[in-house]
Amino acid sequence: MQRSIQFWFEFASTYSYLSAMRIEEAATRQGVSVEWQPFLLGPIFAAQGWDNSPFNLYPAKGLYMWRDMERLTAQRGLPFVRPDPFPQNGLKAARLTLAIEDQGQKAAFVRAVYSAEFAQGQNIADEAVLAGCLSSAGLAADLLSQTQNPAIKAALIAQTKTAQAKGLFGAPSFLVGDELFWGDDRLDDAISSAAEI
Template sequence: MARRPTLEFWYEFASTYSYLAAMRIEAAAQGAGVEIRWRPFLLGPIFAAQGWNSSPFNLYPAKGRAMWRDLDREAARLGLPAVTRPDPFPQNSLSATRAATYGMDHDWLVPFSKAVYESVFAKGQSIAEPSAVVTLLNSLGLDGTIILKSAAAEANKGRLRVNGEEARSRGIFGAPTFLTEDGELFWGNDRLEQALAWAVGDRPGGMR
């Protein structure tokens, strides 16, 4: 059997549009015949390098108002629960992202990632506290206390930093971002279908 092409899915737990992408990417990828590699990372350092101290949706209120309305429409279109805005926004996602980084070597990464997104954007709950992350892990039948302890170890924290450096070096500036095997970058939930098409060689005008 021929190997299926792979698409990297770079996501941040505080990102609204990453939420939409995370909740639909598996079905879309299966239909396209593409494997997804889930890549959790932190946007904060990347935003800071651009001179931003918060989400651009906070820095530019008109853009933020349009985003929240768009998120409501898209959630309804996708059959997702009504969006509940977390307070504060964006959420501090450090503990959850450390856990997800540790989970990259385990089969619970995807269900955990989706559970985090549901907690933040469907229920409006905080994920800032380590105890909240432990509760989410426990809800999946895992030992959240042990996992979070491993996630806070220096080796895993170093891996998260390296992942962030890799994201910057590959030109990632926001989330969600999709990267194909030949390095083509697609940014935004609304570019998922184009990224999947590119991954399987369906490219407009015979582009490389």
């Protein structure tokens, strides 16, 4: 059986950017494949009474997060700009991720969206931006119509329900079987755990 790790990400999530940019290389090095699992944090936050990102609701936590991201991206040589507005609306990007069948193109699209958002400061709710991300993943812009496909819409709702049922409360999260790891800080442990199974 192929060893694999599920990578659960929300496009608005700053720390998911860190993991998205390194997970494939880190996992491949240990013979582990990556399952890309987009979901939405909004409904999960709403269920616990939050109507916004905790980084906006709790200013001290938010101030720290931006500084922490600056330090971590500098350490890793990753470009970083603060998205405006924050959080971005990643609904269409998440639906498009589900619509892409080829795993390599899916991964390339996800990384392109995160780069547009956090390296180039673009608005990922903008269809022109998403068309550019599709293009850089070798996909045609007419895939954009999939954001209105009822089956894809339903699939994203199902993803978010699955995330909640698996105990996810933030992003990025990693599942190895039913074992949950939360945060870019646990990515290496999660991959090691997948490699050992």
